[in-house]
Structure formats: structure tokens, C-alpha cells
Amino acid sequence: MTLLQSAERSPTPATGGAPEPMPAAGALSWDERYPDDNLVVVPQRHPGRWAVAAVLVVLGLLFLRLVVTNENFGWATVGHYLFDSTILSGVWMTVWLTVVTMVLGVVLGIVLAVMRLSRNPLIKGAATSFIWFFRGTPVLVQLIFWYNLAILFPQISLSIPFGPTLLQASTNDLITPYVAAILGLGLNEAAYMAEIVRAGIASVDDGQQEAARALGMRDRKVTARIVLPQAMPFIIPPTGNETIGMLKMTSLVSVISLSDLLYSAQTIYSRTYETIPLLMVACVWYLLATSVLSLLQRRIERHFNKSRRSPG
Structure with a gap:
């Protein structure tokens, strides 16, 4: 018998008249509504x-x-070469290449993304063609191409059209393995970053851009102050993944004889024939570097996601 049923059968008070109204069922607690139910919660x-x-x-x-x-x-050999000067020099070159190429890729990627969103068909077509070419060809091919640019252009000159030559130099002197690595990795990364930035910009509501233009803001200021700050939470995660990928992609520069981490390990095991231990040394440093980058990525994401968190 429930509490409501017992209330209906209770006698009328001695003073006579209608019985006192009972509180609504919704105002009662679970124990008051169902006093005889002893529920046992069993975890799934x-x-x-x-x-x-x-x-x-x-x-x-x-x-x-x-x-x-x-x-x-060969873990003893791994420990012996882990902090070898040649290996540490390669680690520094790998980190430096990652920073330089990512800066170039991000800056050029933002420019290409804005160009691709332009209403001018020529500007949009130029950006689309750049992205199409550098995303469609392998990075290794691009590295080898830039390294052998002197075959196509033995001399690089800077001159005024139909005027005197201002600067002229040998291509081999200008396009060193270091420059070839930056061009190959940086331009390829710019094509991918352009698509990431474009997707982030597209995630911003068009109404905010229209409101900014209604206030008299120019397109450049709207992009810099309205669109990009709101697009950053959508741009940061894939950019972090691209940075980690770029750190590992720098190992490709070993084919153009640039002394990165992998090339340094190859230099040692080509002399000692301890291939596996030296490759393990490279793996340890790659894992350490990617772990640090992952922690930095989480902190940056947390910073840009503060405005998207609900209060409380």
C-alpha cells in the first residue's frame, strides 16, 4: 500500500469537514512516496x-x-652512444629544422589560405595551384629536386627587367643541403597548413565577419582580429600533429647528406657496423622529442580552449 492510498483511506478528522489536502506527489521524496522499496544498486x-x-x-x-x-x-652500445657528440649535433639539427620549416609552413600557409578564400579568381587560382602541386608530389622528390636545382639553373641572378643585373651567384653556392631541406620541407608543409587554416577559418560564423564589415572594418583587420582568433582552437590540434610529423619527416634529409639525427646515426654505424643499436639511439631521441611536443601541444590547446569552456 502506497502513501497516497493510505491517505485516501484515512478517517476524517474528529473536527469534521473535508480531510486535509495531501502534498502533491512531485513534492515528496522517493523514500516518502515509496517507503517499502529497498533498492539495491548493482554496478554493471x-x-x-x-x-x-x-x-x-x-x-x-x-x-x-x-x-x-x-x-x-645492444643496449650497452645504445647507452654508450646516446649522448655522443655526433648524435647530439644531429638532434640539434633535427630540432632546428623542425622549428624553421614549421614557421615557414605556418606563415606561408596562412597567406595561402587567405588567398584561396579571395574573391579574385587569379589569386585564388594561384593558391590552389600551389597547394595542388606540393600536396601531390612526394616530399622526398621535392628534396632531391631542390638539391639538384643547379642542373636546371646553374646561375641564379637578380636583375631589373630589361635592365642591369643586380646580383648573380652560383646555384650550388646558394642552394646548400640546408637550404634545400628548408625549401623542400617548408613549402610542402605550407600546402598542408593552408588547408588546415582554411578549414579553421571556415568554422567561424559568417555573421561575425559581416557584422565587423558593417562596423567599417577592412577585410585584413577582420581576418586578423575577428576570424583568426576564433579559428585558433580548430587550427591548433592539427598544427600540433603536423609539427610532430615534421619532426619525424626531417629524417628524409639524410638523402641529401644533411647531418640530422638519422644521418648522424648512419655515419656512426657505417663505421662500426652496429646498425640496430644506433637506430635505437635515434628512436629514443625521436620519442623524447615527440613526447615534449605532445605536452606543449596540450598546454597550447588548453590555453585556446579556455574561452570555449562553459562556466562552472
Whole structure:
């Protein structure tokens, strides 16, 4: 018998008249409405998850045991060369190349994204063609192309049209392996960053741009002060992924004899024939660098996502 049913059967007060009105059902607590119900909450079981987790733990331990106990990895050699001066020099070159190429890629990518959103068909077509070419050809091919640019143009000159030559130099002297690496990696990254920035700009409501233009703001100021700040939360995560990818992509410059981390390791094991230990040294440094970049990416994302968090 519920509380409402017992109230209906209760006798009328001795003073006579209508019975006192009972409070509405919605105003009563669960225990007052259903005093005889003793609910026992049983947590949902997930035996499948625990089974999969147990299998993964066992496989992880087996793999760790295989790596640690396998003497062919040469862990003593790994420890010996981990802080070798040649390796550290290669680490510095890898980090420096990543920073320079990403700065070039981000700056040029923003310019290309704005050009691609232009109403001028020539400007839009030029940006589209650039993105089409550099996204459609492999990075390794681009690196080799820039490294061998002297075959096409032995001399590079700067002159006034139909006027005197201001500067002339040998292409081999100007396009060093370092410059070829920056051009190959940076221009390729600019094509990808242009698409990332364009997608971020497209995520901003058009009404805000129209309101800014109604206030008399020019397109350049609207882009710099209205659109890009709001697009940053959508641009930062893929940019962080591109930076981590660029750190690893710099290993391709070893084909043009630039002393990055991988080339430095190759230089050593070509002399000592300890291929696997030196490759493990390179892997350790790549993993360390990508871990640091991942932490920086999370902090930057947290900073730009503050305005999107709901209060409380």
C-alpha cells in the first residue's frame, strides 16, 4: 500500500469537514512516496573489458621481456652512444629544422589560405595551384629536386627587367643541403597548413565577419582580429600533429647528406657496423622529442580552449 492510498483511506478528522489536502506527489521524496522499496544498486559488470585488458597486459609484458632480454639490441652500445657528440649535433639539427620549416609552413600557409578564400579568381587560382602541386608530389622528390636545382639553373641572378643585373651567384653556392631541406620541407608543409587554416577559418560564423564589415572594418583587420582568433582552437590540434610529423619527416634529409639525427646515426654505424643499436639511439631521441611536443601541444590547446569552456 502506497502513501497516497493510505491517505485516501484515512478517517476524517474528529473536527469534521473535508480531510486535509495531501502534498502533491512531485513534492515528496522517493523514500516518502515509496517507503517499502529497498533498492539495491548493482554496478554493471564488464567481463569482456577485463578479459581484453588482461590479454593486453600479458602481451605487453611478453614484448617488454623480448626487447630487454634480446642481446642483439645492444643496449650497452645504445647507452654508450646516446649522448655522443655526433648524435647530439644531429638532434640539434633535427630540432632546428623542425622549428624553421614549421614557421615557414605556418606563415606561408596562412597567406595561402587567405588567398584561396579571395574573391579574385587569379589569386585564388594561384593558391590552389600551389597547394595542388606540393600536396601531390612526394616530399622526398621535392628534396632531391631542390638539391639538384643547379642542373636546371646553374646561375641564379637578380636583375631589373630589361635592365642591369643586380646580383648573380652560383646555384650550388646558394642552394646548400640546408637550404634545400628548408625549401623542400617548408613549402610542402605550407600546402598542408593552408588547408588546415582554411578549414579553421571556415568554422567561424559568417555573421561575425559581416557584422565587423558593417562596423567599417577592412577585410585584413577582420581576418586578423575577428576570424583568426576564433579559428585558433580548430587550427591548433592539427598544427600540433603536423609539427610532430615534421619532426619525424626531417629524417628524409639524410638523402641529401644533411647531418640530422638519422644521418648522424648512419655515419656512426657505417663505421662500426652496429646498425640496430644506433637506430635505437635515434628512436629514443625521436620519442623524447615527440613526447615534449605532445605536452606543449596540450598546454597550447588548453590555453585556446579556455574561452570555449562553459562556466562552472
